[in-house]
Amino acid sequence: MNPKRFFVVFLLVLPLLLFGIMLPAQASPSVQEFPSPTPGPDGRILYTVQAGDSCFRIEALYGITVDQLRGLNPQLDENCTLIVGDQLMLGIGGPAALSPTPGPSPTLAPPTVTPTPPAGTTEICVLLYDDLNGDALRQETEIGIADGAVSVSNTAGTFSDTKSTVSVIDPDTEEPLPVCFTDVPAGEYNVSVAVPENYNPTTQLTSTFTINAGDIALFDFGAQSQTETIAETVPENSGGGGTSPIFGILGGILLLGGLGLAWYAFQQRKPAKRFKGGRYLK
Numbered sequence: 587m588n589p590k591r592f593f594v595v596f597l598l599v600l601p602l603l604l605f606g607i608m609l610p611a612q613a614s615p616s617v618q619e620f621p622s623p624t625p626g627p628d629g630r631i632l633y634t635v636q637a638g639d640s641c642f643r644i645e646a647l648y649g650i651t652v653d654q655l656r657g658l659n660p661q662l663d664e665n666c667t668l669i670v671g672d673q674l675m676l677g678i679g680g681p682a683a684l685s686p687t688p689g690p691s692p693t694l695a696p697p698t699v700t701p702t703p704p705a706g707t708t709e710i711c712v713l714l715y716d717d718l719n720g721d722a723l724r725q726e727t728e729i730g731i732a733d734g735a736v737s738v739s740n741t742a743g744t745f746s747d748t749k750s751t752v753s754v755i756d757p758d759t760e761e762p763l764p765v766c767f768t769d770v771p772a773g774e775y776n777v778s779v780a781v782p783e784n785y786n787p788t789t790q791l792t793s794t795f796t797i798n799a800g801d802i803a804l805f806d807f808g809a810q811s812q813t814e815t816i817a818e819t820v821p822e823n824s825g826g827g828g829t830s831p832i833f834g835i836l837g838g839i840l841l842l843g844g845l846g847l848a849w850y851a852f853q854q855r856k857p858a859k860r861f862k863g864g865r866y867l868k
Contacts, residue, residue: 706799
């Protein structure tokens with residue numbers, strides 16, 4: 587190479603070398619490592635703010651917009667100011683590394699069945715009669731008792747009613763009028779009767795039964811008055827009769843008279859005593 591040309595090149599390169607030596611050595615920026623967005627036990631994805639972070643940097647790193655970041659973190663102001671050490675929520679995911687532990691199979695409770703009343707209506711009539719002879723069977727002469735109470739209710743809970751009994755004779759049938767419950771839904775029913783205070787029941791006062799639509803049920807319940815006395819009559823020509831008190835008195839008089847006659851006869855049979863020489867002789 588021509589010495590002159592080499593010298594010229596050296597003069598041109600030397601200032602560049604001196605300028606590079608005079609510049610302060612700058613360390614390369616450290617690479618910041620960001621934790622992976624792994625959900626915590628509660629499902630939240632959290633990030634701890636570090637030095638130099640900004641909302642736009644977090645947006646670029648995790649693909650979340652600044653508006654979404656503000657929505658998940660209400661503490662951020664309009665300028666999205668970050669404080670080192672604060673935790674930001676980046677989203678919500680499933681719990682991390684949770685291994686489900688199998689437990690006992692749940693036992694299903696039996697379903698609750700709501701009873702549906704059958705369609706159609708029926709009629710229930712109840713007669714509380716005066717059982718004069720107490721035989722628990724109603725005769726034609728035994729009429730109804732007033733001021734009793736009759737209660738009718740079904741087991742489904744859709745019907746319940748109470749009425750008072752009456753002592754009325756139907757002029758058409760000449761039979762006692764019962765207490766009737768009309769437009770009653772078909773189903774299973776309980777009927778109970780309460781007798782007045784001055785009566786004693788002669789039959790059972792409750793009954794459970796099932797009635798279908800269109801049917802009519804009639805029940806008789808008996809009771810007997812506590813103050814009424816039924817006279818007992820003796821049949822004619824029965825071969826027996828009562829004893830009059832007069833005949834008893836006459837019989838007593840005759841008996842006493844017979845005893846008196848017997849005593850007198852016994853005294854007459856004794857020998858008479860004689861008195862001689864100052865003593866009785868036989």
